[in-house]
Each structure stands twice: as C-alpha cells, then as structure tokens.
Amino acid sequence: xxxxxxxDASVCVGILCLFSLTVVGARAQQAAxxxxxxxxxxxxxxxxxxxxxxxxxxxxxxxAAELKQVRADQAxxxxxxxELRRQLTESNTKLASLTNSVAPDAxxxxxxxxxxxxxxxxxSRANPQYGSDVVAGLQEDLQLANxxxxxxxxxxxxxxSKYRLRFSGIVLLNLFSSRGFVDNLDFPQFAAPAPSLGIDxxxxxGGTLRQSQIRVQSxxxxxxxxxxxxxxxxxxxxxxxxxxxxxxxxxxxxxxxTIRFDxxxxxxxxxxxxxxFAPLAPTSLASLAVPALSYSGNLWGWTPQVRIExxxxxxxxxxxxxxxxxxESLSGDVPQAQYTRTSTWxxxxxxxxxxxxxxxxxxxxxxxxxxxxxxxxxxQSWGFGRNVNSWISTTDLLLPxxxxxxxxxxxxxxxxxxxxxxxIGQTTLWQGSFVDxxxxxxGLDSLGGWLQLKFKPVPKFQVNAALGEDAPFASELRRFGxxxxxxxxxxxxxxxxxxxxxxxxxxxxxxxxxxRRLDTSILDGGNKVANQxxxxxxxxx
Numbered sequence: 001x002x003x004x005x006x007x008d009a010s011v012c013v014g015i016l017c018l019f020s021l022t023v024v025g026a027r028a029q030q031a032a033x034x035x036x037x038x039x040x041x042x043x044x045x046x047x048x049x050x051x052x053x054x055x056x057x058x059x060x061x062x063x064a065a066e067l068k069q070v071r072a073d074q075a076x077x078x079x080x081x082x083e084l085r086r087q088l089t090e091s092n093t094k095l096a097s098l099t100n101s102v103a104p105d106a107x108x109x110x111x112x113x114x115x116x117x118x119x120x121x122x123x124s125r126a127n128p129q130y131g132s133d134v135v136a137g138l139q140e141d142l143q144l145a146n147x148x149x150x151x152x153x154x155x156x157x158x159x160x161s162k163y164r165l166r167f168s169g170i171v172l173l174n175l176f177s178s179r180g181f182v183d184n185l186d187f188p189q190f191a192a193p194a195p196s197l198g199i200d201x202x203x204x205x206g207g208t209l210r211q212s213q214i215r216v217q218s219x220x221x222x223x224x225x226x227x228x229x230x231x232x233x234x235x236x237x238x239x240x241x242x243x244x245x246x247x248x249x250x251x252x253x254x255x256x257x258t259i260r261f262d263x264x265x266x267x268x269x270x271x272x273x274x275x276x277f278a279p280l281a282p283t284s285l286a287s288l289a290v291p292a293l294s295y296s297g298n299l300w301g302w303t304p305q306v307r308i309e310x311x312x313x314x315x316x317x318x319x320x321x322x323x324x325x326x327x328e329s330l331s332g333d334v335p336q337a338q339y340t341r342t343s344t345w346x347x348x349x350x351x352x353x354x355x356x357x358x359x360x361x362x363x364x365x366x367x368x369x370x371x372x373x374x375x376x377x378x379x380q381s382w383g384f385g386r387n388v389n390s391w392i393s394t395t396d397l398l399l400p401x402x403x404x405x406x407x408x409x410x411x412x413x414x415x416x417x418x419x420x421x422x423x424i425g426q427t428t429l430w431q432g433s434f435v436d437x438x439x440x441x442x443g444l445d446s447l448g449g450w451l452q453l454k455f456k457p458v459p460k461f462q463v464n465a466a467l468g469e470d471a472p473f474a475s476e477l478r479r480f481g482x483x484x485x486x487x488x489x490x491x492x493x494x495x496x497x498x499x500x501x502x503x504x505x506x507x508x509x510x511x512x513x514x515x516r517r518l519d520t521s522i523l524d525g526g527n528k529v530a531n532q533x534x535x536x537x538x539x540x541x
Contacts, residue, residue, distance in 0.1 A: 091142050163221065169214040170510075172538040174286060175207045180530025182518060186210060187237075187287045189295040190424060190494045191520040191528035202530075210237045210250035211288040226261040226268075233257070237289035256302050267309040269325075272302055275420065276323050277357040277374030278394050280410045282452045282466040284500055285512040286534035293468035296496035297448030299392070299412055300421040304328045307355075317363035321372075326352040329378035329390065330419030332427050345380045346419065349387065353378030359396075367400040380416060380428075384437040388428055390416040409451035416443030423448075423472040424491040424520075429480035442480055446472040460504045467497045477523050490523035510538040 159165040174186060179202065181195070182188035186208040194202070213235045220228040238253030240246040258271035278299040284292035291300045307325025314320070329346030330353075336342050346353070359372035376392040392414035399407045414420075418427030423446035432439040450468030474492040500514035518530040 088142065157216075159218065161218075161220070164219045166217040166219070167215075168217070168541060170212060170288075170538050170540050171209070172212045172285065172288060172536060173207060173209055174211060175205075175535045176286075176532055177205045178530060178532045179203055180518070181528070182530045182532070187289050188516075188518060188530065188532060189290065190491065190496075191518040191530040193489055193522065193525075193528060208248070208250070210235070212236055213255075213288065223261065226263045229260045229262070231256070231258050231260070235289055265311045265313070267311075268306075269309065270306045272304045275299055275301055275303070275327075275355075275376075276305075276307055276325070277355045277376055277392070278396065278410060278412065279357075279372070280396050280398065280408055282408075282450060282468070282498075283454065283462070283464045283502070284466075284498070284514060285502060285510060285536040285538055286498075286500065286514040286516065286532075292498070293450045293466060293496055294421050295424045295470055296468035296494050297412070297450040297470045298410065298421065298468055299394070299417070301330050301419065303330050303353075305355075319361050321357075321359040321361065323358075323374075324356040325354075327355055327376075327378070329353040329380060331380045331390075331416075332419035332425060345382050345388075346378060346390075348381040348383075349379040350381070351379060353390070357394075365400045365402055367406070368398070369400055370396070370398040372396040376414075376420075380443075382428065382441045386439075386441045388416050388441055388443045390414070390419075390427075390443060392417055392420065392422070404455060404457045406454040406456070407451070408454070409449065411447075411449030413447045415445050417446065418444070422446050422470065424470050424494045426472055426491065429476060431480055442476070444472055444476055446470065462502050463499070464502070465497075465499045467495075469493065469495045474523060489525065491520060492523045493521040495519040508540045510536070510540065512536040512538075 157165045157167045176186060178185060178188070181192045181200070181202050183190050183192045185204060185206065194200070213233060215234075216232045218230045220230070222228065233255040235253055235255055236250030238251040241249050241251060243249065254272070256271070256273050258269055258273050261268040281291040281298060281300070282293050286292070287294070291298055294300050305325050305327040307323055310322045312320040312322075329344075329349060329351075331345040333344040333346075353376060355374065355376040357372055357374035359370055361368050361370045363369070372395070374392075374394040374396070376390075376394075378390040380388045380390055382388060392412055394410065394412045396410040397408065401407055412422060414422050416427050417423055418425045423444050426444050426446075429442045429444055430439050448468070448470035450466060452464055452466035454462060454464050456462040471493050472491065477490045477492060496516065496518050498514055498516040500512055502510060502512045504510050512535070514534045514536070516532050516534070518528075518532075520528045522528060
C-alpha cells in the first residue's frame with residue numbers, strides 16, 4: 001500500500017512538471033518578435049522544452065506501465081488475502097467441530113483440552129490494519145491448535161479396524177511391611193491363623209508390581225443410533241509361575257471386559273463386569289488387585305453378564321437410574337484342573353442369576369449425591385438335586401458433605417454369597433458326608449458393609465478413612481459345621497479399618513501411604529490380628 005502511494009505521487013509530480021514546461025514554451029513562442037529566424041536565440045529556447053517533453057513523455061509511459069503492474073500486484077495480493085481468510089474461516093469451523101466431537105474419555109491423564117476461543121477471520125476484516133503478517137501469525141496459532149486437537153484424537157495404538165483405540169493403565173509399585181499372619185501378603189484381606197508347621201515368621205517386608213493394570217478401550221461406529229465401545233482390563237495377580245523368585249513374576253489375569261451400546265438415555269452392556277448392584281468401593285492404592293475391604297463387607301466379583309440401563313432425567317440436578325440384567329451365578333468354586341473347565345455349582349443350576357438396582361442422583365455442593373438399592377438372586381446346585389438359593393439385598397450411598405468432604409457407604413444382607421465376597425468367602429454348610437445324597441446343603445446367612453469418609457482439600461491431595469465388617473451368622477456355623485473354608489477354620493467376623501493419604505503432584509503420578517489393621521474372629525478360637533503399612537508409587541498412562 002505504501003509502495004503504490006509513492007508511485008502515484010511520482011506520477012503527479014511528473015505531470016505537473018510537464019504541464020509547467022509546456023506553459024513556459026507556449027509563452028515564449030507568444031513573446032517572440034515576428035520575423036525572427038529559426039536560428040535565433042528564441043528558437044533555441046523553444047527547442048529545449050520539446051526535448052524535455054519527449055523525455056518526460058517516455059518516463060510517464062514507463063511510470064504508467066509500472067503503475068499498472070503495481071495495481072495488478074495489489075489485486076493479486078488482495079486475492080491471496082481473501083483466499084487466506086477463506087481458508088482460515090474453514091479451518092476455524094473444522095477446529096470448532098473437532099473440539100465439540102472429542103469425547104471426554106479421549107483425553108488422557110496428562111492431556112487437557114484448549115479453552116481458547118476460536119480465531120475469527122471476521123475480526124481481520126473489521127480491522128484494516130491487519131496485513132499478511134497478522135494472517136500468517138493467525139495461521140501459525142491455528143496450526144498449533146489443530147496439532148493439539150489431532151494429538152488428542154489420534155489413534156495412538158494401531159488396531160485392526162479404522163476406529164479409535166485407547167491404551168491406558170497404571171504401573172504400580174507397592175512396598176509393604178506386615179506384622180502378623182495374613183491370607184495374602186501383598187494385598188491381605190483378613191488375618192489368618194499361624195501355619196501348622198510353625199516355621200514361618202509373622203513379620204515380613206516386601207514389594208510387588210502385581211497390582212499394575214492395563215486397560216484397552218475401543219470406540220466404534222454408531223449402530224441403530226447407539227454409540228458402541230469396548231473396554232478390557234488386565235492385571236498381573238493371576239498367580240505365580242513355578243520358577244525361582246516366582247513370587248515377583250505375576251501371571252497376567254483377566255479382570256473385566258465389556259461391550260457397550262449407548263443411546264441418549266438407554267444403555268446395553270454385555271461382557272464380564274463388576275457387580276452393578278453393589279457399585280461403590282473404598283479408595284485405596286494398596287489394594288487394586290481386589291477392591292479394598294473385600295471380605296470385610298465389600299461385595300465384589302467379576303462375572304459374565306448382560307444388563308440394561310435406563311436413565312430418567314427430571315432436571316439438570318436430578319435423575320433416576322434403573323438397571324437390570326442376568327449374570328452368571330457365582331459360588332466361589334476353585335477350578336478342579338488348570339486347563340480343563342468343568343461346570344461350577346452355580347452353572348449346574350442351569351439358569352442365570354438375576355439382579356436389579358435403582359438409584360436416584362441429586363446434585364448438591366456442585367457434586368452428585370446418590371442413593372441406591374439393589375437385589376440379587378441366583379440358584380446353586382450341589383449335586384443329587386440339592387439346590388441352594390443365593391440372594392442379596394444392598395443399599396449404597398454417596399453423600400457430599402461440602403466442597404472438601406464426602407461420605408460413602410454400602411451395606412448388604414444375604415445368603416450363600418461367598419462367591420460374591422460375602423460371609424468372608426464362605427458359601428454353604430452341611431453335616432455328614434458331602435457325597436452322601438441324603439446330606440443336606442444349607443446356604444450361610446451373613447450381613448456386612450463398609451463406610452468411608454474422604455477429605456479432599458485440594459485436587460492433588462486426599463485423605464481416606466474407612467471401616468468395613470463382615471459377619472456370617474455364628475449360630476449357623478456352630479449348628480452345621482462340616483465345611484471349613486480356610487485351613488480347617490470357620491470365620492465368624494472380619495473387621496478392617498484403614499486410613500490412607502494420596503498425593504498426586506501431577507495427574508499421571510500418584511503417591512500413597514496406608515495403614516491397615518485386620519481383626520479376624522475364628523469361631524470359638526479367638527481373634528487373629530495383623531497390621532500392614534503400605535507405600536505405593538503409581539504412574540498412570
């Protein structure tokens with residue numbers, strides 16, 4: 001723009017000079033006396049302006065040609081700027097659509113979405129001072145934003161399909177110091193009697209990575225209006241290889257794997273999943289292989305199932321959830337062989353188990369309060385037509401007590417639920433010989449539950465204090481006997497309190513220290529007590 005102004009000024013000056021010289025020449029001709037010869041001084045005066053006029057005419061023609069070229073260049077530049085603005089507008093539209101289409105679960109633990117407003121090309125038109133440099137700067141910013149969006153939505157793991165695959169998990173190191181005998185050293189659930197040989201010591205220190213987890217998620221196409229996805233979880237707590245230092249070489253184990261079809265208010269879930277009628281669990285990094293407070297009132301189990309979920313939204317802060325489905329009936333059986341699969345007592349009933357749950361959610365303190373109630377029924381066949389009915393009723397509560405406090409709890413009452421983590425793993429009782437067709441099989445009644453208080457003053461730090469208890473009916477244990485579950489002992493109660501501190505300096509790094517006390521009562525045999533301190537270092541990816 002400045003260049004064209006200078007050329008216009010030059011042209012104007014040249015024209016003015018030409019006009020002045022022409023006028024001077026004309027006046028000189030008029031002032032010359034009649035009869036003068038061409039060779040006189042006046043003739044020379046007239047010849048000089050004609051020579052200058054020709055020279056100036058040549059220069060004007062050159063300036064006009066250059067001016068024409070400058071104007072052509074300006075038109076080209078305007079066209080390029082218009083094209084850049086058009087491309088910028090299209091890129092902004094794509095950027096906005098990509099930002100809206102990125103699913104919440106596509107953002108990793110250490111990723112975040114850009115909250116900057118999209119760049120508008122209209123602003124460039126409204127401000128004439130924006131030039132090609134400004135447009136170039138806007139393009140660079142746009143390219144940077146697009147690269148971040150592409151990084152978030154890209155398929156980071158190659159899969160056999162064109163749909164997005166996400167790989168995540170946690171590498172978890174647990175260092176522990178135990179005082180007292182326990183059922184499992186690296187993530188104990190109850191205190192155990194001393195081994196019969198009497199050569200083991202009750203004190204131990206060690207470490208494990210067996211509780212590390214791997215998760216693979218796939219997000220597929222829409223089918224009949226439903227978003228489809230799949231989720232698979234593994235860990236390394238599936239046992240130990242028979243090799244030197246095998247206790248440190250955990251075997252990979254399937255935890256859960258589900259396929260989901262999600263409509264706006266309806267979902268269908270199929271696969272192996274946790275107990276949806278008992279959805280809560282205490283917070284702990286010391287016990288991930290099994291949920292914290294398992295066998296201390298916290299029901300748990302991973303069972304094949306198909307369920308339907310229906311959501312009713314009454315307002316922005318109030319909604320109702322109905323869940324119902326069929327599950328495999330779990331009886332807590334230990335496989336009879338390593339590679340050959342035989343039917344369990346629950347499977348021999350020739351029917352699935354049934355479960356349902358209803359939950360109401362209300363938003364308070366900018367958080368969600370949930371009250372739920374569930375039920376479960378399954379049948380087990382223990383041979384010779386001896387059927388046992390297994391049932392559970394549950395209540396769960398998640399209650400915010402302010403911005404930094406949260407209370408959660410879950411309680412159950414059931415019968416023959418050892419396969420679902422109830423009754424300290426004890427399911428049935430009988431008197432006499434199990435292989436005698438006349439021996440009756442009875443389901444063991446039990447009740448239990450747990451509660452937790454979470455204090456989270458800042459997002460990076462939290463304190464959790466929890467208490468759980470499971471109590472099989474001691475009267476039934478005394479009456480029937482005959483089927484001890486662990487080392488020829490019956491357990492009549494298991495009480496477990498714990499407190500932990502969890503600190504996350506970054507979203508992908510977690511540090512925790514936890515103290516847990518296990519107080520387990522043996523039927524008519526007193527209490528067994530164990531204590532454990534666990535230090536955890538986890539890296540989420």
